[in-house]
Amino acid sequence: MFARKLLGLAAGAALALSLGLAPARAEVSEVRISKGYGVLYLPLFVMQEKKFLESQAAKAGLGDVKV
DSSP states (O other): OHHHHHHHHHHHHHHHHHHTOOOOOOOOSBOOOOOOOSGGGHHHHHHHHHTHHHHHHHHTTOOOOBO
16 A cells, blocks of 8 residues: 555656656847956856857857857
8 A cells, every 4th residue: 555655656756747847948149157367267268259159159040149
């Protein structure tokens, strides 16, 4: 009897989780990235200088993306 209740509870939890895992999608035209100072932030400065994210977004067909 206990095993049947436990199995029903597990099946209900699995169903609830599978229904809640729908992918979230949003259309945005602006990407925000926090900046700091130091060597760890050097790749972000290079990406900003070379406009890496804008070019990758254009290649992916996402239109004009502001960074």
